[in-house]
Amino acid sequence: MAVFVLRRLAAGIVLVFVVATLTFCLLSMSGTDVARNIVGENATAEQASAKAAQLGLDRPLPERYWDWISHAVRGDLGTSWFSQTPVAQSIVDTVPITLSFVVVGLALSAVISIVLGSIAAVRGGPLDRVIQTFSSLGTAVPSFLIALVLAVVFAVQLRLLPATGFIPFAQSPSGWIESVTLPAIALAVGATAATTAQVRGSMRDVLQTDYIRTLRSRGLGERSLILKHALRNSLPPSLTVLSLQFIGLLGGAVIIEKIFGLPGIGSLANSSATQGDLPLVLGVVVVMVLMIVLVNLLVDIAYGWLNPKVRVS
Structure with a gap:
């Protein structure tokens, strides 16, 4: 298992390096006059040139890249060109907000999809058709419409939950729950629909295998058969779908944060990319890719635990 984890971790580190390098090169060659954006349209050409020299934009691209990567591997992601705030501090302030409703939404999606998918596969009939209809509708309706x-x-009509804002868990656990409930549900609907369909399909395939028929013929209880054997063997493909849903939820967080007024990392990524704030964009990209790598690593470990053959594949 240790070798299995190390292989996945090494692949993740290579992925972070490749994505960061491509992002740096693409943004550096975008043609955006960042120095002009910082000093303003009314500044003189000499002032814009001085700002570009201060930011190091007059140096060759390889030199600028080496300067950034050599600091990044030591944990120094630089300082925002616009706000002069350390990139690491901006990320620390925003990541918990985004992860709060993304993780809650993913957890809701996992629990509900396993329950609904299993029921649809085992029960069949009208209930199965109702759940399939829900899956189709949930996949088709965009998350921003659900959020609205x-x-x-x-929030507006019933006044049960706040419409905007975020309350940290350390400040008020109940306030934190209230502030992440609506964003999490908005993200979870689409993810639940897609994962439910996967769980249903995997469960139906497992229930038709020979060993399930053998266990049933030997008198094993239906509850034990479903929970201990069929469900465990049908979960690995669903875990893969959940890991992909996590990536989708991070992408959808930008719109959700705008709707609910949440100052998360999605909003930070959007504003920094619009301004051309290279250090901040790179920091956000690196952290988001690291989160995706970590989630995929956890999924791979769970996959290996459920299916030992994966550990040596």
Whole structure:
């Protein structure tokens, strides 16, 4: 298992390096006059040139890249060109906000999809068709529309939950729950729909295998058969879908944060990319890729635990 984890970790580190390098090169060659954006349109050409020299934009690309990567591997992601705030501090302030509703949404999606998918596969009939219809609708309806409906109904009309803002868990656990509930549900609907379909399909395939028929013929209880054997063997493909859903939820966080007024990393990525704030964009990209690598690593470990053959593949 240790070798299995190390291989996955090494592949993740290479991925982070490649993505960061490509991002640096693409942004550096985008043609955006960052120095002009910082000093303003009314500044003189000499002032814009001085700012570009201060930021190191007059140096060759390989030299600038080496300067950034040599600091990044030591944990120094630089300083924002616009706000003069350390990139690491900006990320520390925003990541917990995004992860709060993304992780809650993913957890809700995992639990609900396993329950609904298993019921659809085992029960069949009209209930199966209802769950399949829900899956189709949930996949088709965009998350921002669901978020708007939730905000109007539960925040504006019923006043049960706040429409905007974020309260840290350390400040108020109940306030934290209230502030992440609507964003998490908005993200979870689409993820639940897609994962439910995967769980249902995997469960139906497992229930039709010979060893399940053998266990049933030997008198094993249906509850034990489903929970201990069929469910465990049908989960690995669903874990893969959940890891992909995590990536999708991070991408969808940008719009959700705008709707609910959450100052998360999605909003930070959007504003920094619009301004051309290279250090901040690179820091956000590196952290988001690291989060994706970590989630995929955890999924691979769970996959290896559920299916020992994967450990040596």
